[in-house]
Amino acid sequence: MTYLAKPKLHHPTLAKNQIGYTRRDYEGAISTLCAGCGHDSISAAIVQACWELDIEPHRVAKLSGIGCSSKTPTYFLGNSHGFNSVHGRMPSVVTGANLANRELIYLGVSGDGDSASIGIGQFAHCMRRGVNMLYIVENNGVYGLTKGQFSATADKGSKSKRGVTNTDEPVDMIGLALMLGATFVARSFSGDKKQLVPLIRAAIEHRGAAFIDVISPCVAFNNHPGSTKSYEFVRQHNEAVNRLDFIEGRSEITADYAPGEIVEVTQHDGSVLRLRKLAPDYDPTNRVKVMNYLQERAAEGEVVTGLLYIKPDSADLHQYLNTVDTPLNQLAERDLCPGSVMLERINAALR
Amino acid sequence: MKPVEAINDFVVKFANVNGSGSASANELFARSILRMGVPVSPRNIFPSNIQGLPTWYEVRVNERGYQGRRGGVDLMVAMNPQTWDKDVKEIEAGGYLFYDNSKALPKSKFRDDVNLIGMPLTEICNATYNDPRQRQLFKNIIYVGALSALLDIDAGEIERLFSEQYKGKEALLQSNIKALRLGREYATEHFSCPIGIRVQRANAVGNRIFVDGNSAAGLGALYGGATVCAWYPITPSSSLAEAFSRHCQKYRVDPATGKQRYAIIQAEDELASIGMAIGAGWNGARAFTATSGPGISLMQEFIGLAYFAEIPVVLIDVQRGGPSTGMPTRTQQSDLLSCAYASHGDTKHVMLFPEDPTECFELTAQALDLADRLQTPVFVMTDLDIGMNTRLCDPFQWDDTRAYDRGKVMSYDELEAGKEFGRYLDVDGDGIPYRTLPGTHPERGAYFTRGTSKDRYARYSETGPDYIDNMQRLARKFETAKSLVPKPLLTPAAKPARFGAIYYGSTSPAMQEALDVLSERGIHVNALRVRGFPFPDEIADFVATHPWVFVIEQNRDAQLKTLLVNEARVNPARLIPILHYDGTPITARFIVDQISQHAGARTVVPIRKAVS
Numbered sequence: 001m002t003y004l005a006k007p008k009l010h011h012p013t014l015a016k017n018q019i020g021y022t023r024r025d026y027e028g029a030i031s032t033l034c035a036g037c038g039h040d041s042i043s044a045a046i047v048q049a050c051w052e053l054d055i056e057p058h059r060v061a062k063l064s065g066i067g068c069s070s071k072t073p074t075y076f077l078g079n080s081h082g083f084n085s086v087h088g089r090m091p092s093v094v095t096g097a098n099l100a101n102r103e104l105i106y107l108g109v110s111g112d113g114d115s116a117s118i119g120i121g122q123f124a125h126c127m128r129r130g131v132n133m134l135y136i137v138e139n140n141g142v143y144g145l146t147k148g149q150f151s152a153t154a155d156k157g158s159k160s161k162r163g164v165t166n167t168d169e170p171v172d173m174i175g176l177a178l179m180l181g182a183t184f185v186a187r188s189f190s191g192d193k194k195q196l197v198p199l200i201r202a203a204i205e206h207r208g209a210a211f212i213d214v215i216s217p218c219v220a221f222n223n224h225p226g227s228t229k230s231y232e233f234v235r236q237h238n239e240a241v242n243r244l245d246f247i248e249g250r251s252e253i254t255a256d257y258a259p260g261e262i263v264e265v266t267q268h269d270g271s272v273l274r275l276r277k278l279a280p281d282y283d284p285t286n287r288v289k290v291m292n293y294l295q296e297r298a299a300e301g302e303v304v305t306g307l308l309y310i311k312p313d314s315a316d317l318h319q320y321l322n323t324v325d326t327p328l329n330q331l332a333e334r335d336l337c338p339g340s341v342m343l344e345r346i347n348a349a350l351r
Numbered sequence: 352m353k354p355v356e357a358i359n360d361f362v363v364k365f366a367n368v369n370g371s372g373s374a375s376a377n378e379l380f381a382r383s384i385l386r387m388g389v390p391v392s393p394r395n396i397f398p399s400n401i402q403g404l405p406t407w408y409e410v411r412v413n414e415r416g417y418q419g420r421r422g423g424v425d426l427m428v429a430m431n432p433q434t435w436d437k438d439v440k441e442i443e444a445g446g447y448l449f450y451d452n453s454k455a456l457p458k459s460k461f462r463d464d465v466n467l468i469g470m471p472l473t474e475i476c477n478a479t480y481n482d483p484r485q486r487q488l489f490k491n492i493i494y495v496g497a498l499s500a501l502l503d504i505d506a507g508e509i510e511r512l513f514s515e516q517y518k519g520k521e522a523l524l525q526s527n528i529k530a531l532r533l534g535r536e537y538a539t540e541h542f543s544c545p546i547g548i549r550v551q552r553a554n555a556v557g558n559r560i561f562v563d564g565n566s567a568a569g570l571g572a573l574y575g576g577a578t579v580c581a582w583y584p585i586t587p588s589s590s591l592a593e594a595f596s597r598h599c600q601k602y603r604v605d606p607a608t609g610k611q612r613y614a615i616i617q618a619e620d621e622l623a624s625i626g627m628a629i630g631a632g633w634n635g636a637r638a639f640t641a642t643s644g645p646g647i648s649l650m651q652e653f654i655g656l657a658y659f660a661e662i663p664v665v666l667i668d669v670q671r672g673g674p675s676t677g678m679p680t681r682t683q684q685s686d687l688l689s690c691a692y693a694s695h696g697d698t699k700h701v702m703l704f705p706e707d708p709t710e711c712f713e714l715t716a717q718a719l720d721l722a723d724r725l726q727t728p729v730f731v732m733t734d735l736d737i738g739m740n741t742r743l744c745d746p747f748q749w750d751d752t753r754a755y756d757r758g759k760v761m762s763y764d765e766l767e768a769g770k771e772f773g774r775y776l777d778v779d780g781d782g783i784p785y786r787t788l789p790g791t792h793p794e795r796g797a798y799f800t801r802g803t804s805k806d807r808y809a810r811y812s813e814t815g816p817d818y819i820d821n822m823q824r825l826a827r828k829f830e831t832a833k834s835l836v837p838k839p840l841l842t843p844a845a846k847p848a849r850f851g852a853i854y855y856g857s858t859s860p861a862m863q864e865a866l867d868v869l870s871e872r873g874i875h876v877n878a879l880r881v882r883g884f885p886f887p888d889e890i891a892d893f894v895a896t897h898p899w900v901f902v903i904e905q906n907r908d909a910q911l912k913t914l915l916v917n918e919a920r921v922n923p924a925r926l927i928p929i930l931h932y933d934g935t936p937i938t939a940r941f942i943v944d945q946i947s948q949h950a951g952a953r954t955v956v957p958i959r960k961a962v963s
Contacts, residue, residue: 058797061634061789074799074811081789083633083660084801085626086652092581092623096630096638097789099579099614104634104790122626125619324610328578329635329788333755335612336576338602340749346570347746350560 018054026050026057028078032071038190038216038231039069039138043076045193046107046136049200050077055105061097062107065090065119068145069111069138069216077107088119091126091135095317098131101327102318105204106133113143116152116171123173127180127209132316134203135182135211137173138190140218141229148221159226172298174308177211178291183314184210185290187305189234190217198244199307207268208314215303234303241293241306242284243276265312275307284310352464355445356547359389359414359555361425363498366438368431370402376491377408378741379512380498384412385561385743386508388553392418392860394740394936399586399679405434414555418743419861422938425548426502428494435460447546449498468542470497475533489530496534503545505552506535560708560746564737565641567708568667569594570747571715572639573602576755577665579638581616581627583646586679587735588669591641592617621646625653625666632657632664633800635760635788637719639665644673644686647693654728655694656802658825661775661784663722663729663758666690667715670734672934681934682735684856685906690730691884691914697822699918701832702730702884706859707737709744714837714882723758725832726786734905736857736936759785766795774798774809775821782828829885836883839890842866844875850950851897853890855881855911857936858903864939865946872943874950876901881911886919894921899953901946903929905937 014022026047031040050060057079064070066087073082085093094108108126115123115137126135141154148161152171159165177185184206188196196214203210215234217223223230228237242263265273265285275284283289290309297304324331355361363380367373374395381393392411398404411421426447429438442448444464452469461467472493476486499506510528517524538544565588572580572595582592596615603612618624624640631638642650647668657664670686672678690702701721703714715731722729759779761772766787772795775784784807787796798809804821806812842863854862859880866878879893894900894915902912909928916923929945931937 056793058790058793063630079794079797081787081797082799082801083630084799084803085629086656086802089622089626089653092618092626093630093633095616095623096579096581096627096632096636097634098630099616099627100631100634100636100638101788101790121619122623125623129616318614321614322609322611323614324605324608324612328612328614328631331576331578331612333576333753336578336603337574337749340751342602343574343747343749347558347560350562350746351558 017051019056021051021057023047023051025079026077028073028075031075033068034220036219037068038140038214038218039072040075041190041193042136042138042196042214042216043072045196045200047076048193048197049204052197053201053204055204059103060105060107062109063090063094063097064109065111065114067111067114067143068218069109070114072138073107073109088114088117089122090114091119091122091131094133095126095129095131098133098317099323100329102132102323103327106131107204108133108135110135110137112137112139112141112151112153112173116173120152120171124176124180127177127182127211130181130183130208130314130316130320132207132318133209134200134206135209137211137213138216139173139213139229140216140222141227142218142222144218144221155228158228159224161221161224173211173213174294175291178287178309181209182211182309183208183311184307185309186211186307187213187215187303189215189238189305191231191235192238192305195240195243195305202244202273202307205267205269205271206310206314208311208316237301237303239279239297239302239304241277241279241282241304241308243278244307245274245276265310267312268314273307273310278306284308285312287311353445354466354547355425355443355447357425358549358551359412359553361412361548362421362423363410363412363426363428364424364438364441365408365428366431366434367406367408368433369398369400369404369406371491372488373406373430373491374408376495377410379509380495381410381741382512382561383499383504383508384410384550385556386512387505387550388556389414389550390416390418390555390743392740392742394420394736396935397680405431412550414553416555417860417864417939419864420936420938422940428498430494439465447548449494449501466546468501468546470494470537470541475537479533489526492527492530493534496531497538499531500535500538500544501542501546503549503551506531556743558746559743561741561743562708563590563739563741564705564708564711564733565591565669565739566594567747568641568711568715568731568733568738570598571712572719573598574712574749575637575716575719577637577639577719578613579628579631579636580613580640581618581624581631581638582641583618583621583624585621585643585646587671587739588641588643588646588667591667591669591738621649622653625650625664628664629653629657629662632662632722637663637723637755639667639719641667641669643669643671644689645676647686647689651694654700655696655698657728658694658698658700659696659802660800661726661786662800663726665715665718665722665729665731667731667733669738670732678934680735682857682936683905683932683934684732684734684858685910685932687732687906687910688908688913690732693728699829699885700728700730701725701836702732703836704732704855704882705737706856706880707744708742709747711737712747717837720756721832721835724756724835725783725828726758727828732856734857759783761785761787761791761796763792766792772796773807775805775824776807777824777827781831782824782826783831784824833885833887836885836887838887839882839893840880841893842878842880844877845870846875848875848877849898850874850876850946851893851900852876852878852903852946853881853893853900853911853915854878854903858905861937861939861942862903865942868939868943869946872947874947876946884914884918886915890915891919891921894919894925898925899927899949900925901927901929901949903937903942905931907932
């Protein structure tokens, strides 16, 4: 039995959000991943972010491909429709789903095998098109479900659990997303919930293709010395460029900040992202500088995290296609069918 | 030598060079005959190339309305030196060869039994035009002008076609008319016009329309309510998605806001195009993709997902010659098996077989209903011959009272009222469960869609009984599909017949003609045109009532026959395959020859009659 329902009994003192739901209302079935898996922390962060954002669970559609990471949508948002599609092809399915109903929130969950190997093409084109979605890659550098083969994000020179050294160059998902036109690009670490939850919140509210690469150690196959995706390695090499503190309205700055420590980014809907800078002179709205910075830090062996890039006046596929505001799946005969009189005119033109 | 004499019943073939602008001139030729009330069926025979390789345009003129390819050529318009020898060889004895004699050709290049009509086209063009591009383009119009005199085509009809085409472009109109008259006058002066084959005004076109199958299918998708189209360019299906796009720009833009009531994505490959269509179908929009054989191969994994996860989606397969890249610009009906059983595991899919553009329109619209009703992929199996050739066919029809069948979708109200929802629960006994669309209800009706096995409530399950329960329900659903797909159509023989014939799709026009010819020869055949799979029971009944049934197909391996044996459980010993698969459209001559041979071998002649 691989499906376990969670008991529905809630503690009466559990805090409710503005629409009356507790955090538990955003949970899913019990995870069947390994104890200590980074992916479970990401699921918890998604639950937390959706609860904090007062999202009605049924307004989210969660889609995934195949692999450990792609199993996780079962473990959060149990009242949302989910779609576990085929390996590496979640992006196309989300694209179609999004075209059908522009009003829902689309959450795509994938892994490094799913998105950097078999699905790299679909990942790339989904970013290019600006599908309005949050695309999370739970990146552990290894194939978990098939027991420990290297994935395409495994760093060159890193060692597998069996002692094999990886000789291939890694696919840099962040670099790809930036190059391909994603308008929100972030990296985080499953072990840093404080950083991850606000990033997920901001990404959900972002219009356009939002990509978060979350380093998520695999406790079973990639958490040993010699791995560059282990808890220990990431903790030692994590270099956060900023902290996302506020993501709503123009609220007062209440925390104590040194002058020049804050970056504010106004988004398409007027909301403001407030970023506390950790790296001096880091400007997350300058794509070229961001790309340079990331390359430099990567050469030093650092794993740069935080909100790496954001395009303030972002747009999405529906804007590019100029589709009607009403979701396409709600259009009826009168909106879609030109009728028999028009057809007779079409016939006449074909004689 | 007796020259071919025929009124309103002949074949003209144009041999041209790809990219020389001949296509529009040739189509003009065909349309002018149509305007004289005489049916024509033109066919493009073209290479996988944009410029430089040989291309042909074959026009069959036939007042009786036979639109299949006839075979043989009565008048060859030989404009391509590259293919000269082959083209000359193809002419029927007593036929005509129209050619450019600006440069003298040795006698050995001609045939004694063919009438020669040499015209110095290049010379005339060079004398009249300075611009090389004009010389080329107007050469085509000049030969149309000459042909109009030779074949007694009313030049007024051609000029009317020009004025429709170049409305508001006076300069273009006048220069085309000038070229046309130039050719016509030369022919009138130098040849005895008309020649033995000619067009005579008739009233045999009626209210039929002249359109290609891909445009028609695109229009069917528009009328059928498709809002999402994802595709990847591949011959011969590209013009289908492009036609849909054109129709949408015309008829699906909100007049108030200028915004689109549709979304079309040219995807990065066929995997993505079917993925998008499935995502949209899952989310309640009518979605389709158009492709050809290689695309179907690439989509296999996704098709299995849509079958098993029960997602409505329409695939229009404009078939071409396979396997592999095969003959990308030639026609075949060779994807039946790969579509019927597409994907791994036990899968079966619904297929519809349009015979012409009219049915491309109707069956594409119907496929969208069927996909929603059955919550499964539905294939429209058209082909290059129907898709990329302009065909005279019945006008499109639409009943304004027709509502889209959105199938079993549980609403907010039903969920709110407490109606039981099990995504894979067979509540009606027809194998079709209810589905919900994402975003319907805050607390009820959400479920997880997956390609893995599950129980009736969409919960992951690998237990044998759950798996079998689900697979048997899917089989029940396929059984239900039998009663929903279009029924086969019977053309009974004029006299009691021992032979039956089963055919489908683009074989139809050749078959209709073949049946008439066979009947004149005393071979009576009851013919059944299959229009849908799974096969309605009428098909097995038809086979059971005939000792021998010809199954006419355009593939090597008798794919429909295989399906008939596998799925309709008919007796294979009764089935005689008639197979045409050289990439050209099947002809009535081929069918008649094949059936005559088989029929001869299977007809017992009473001894008394044989000796008398």
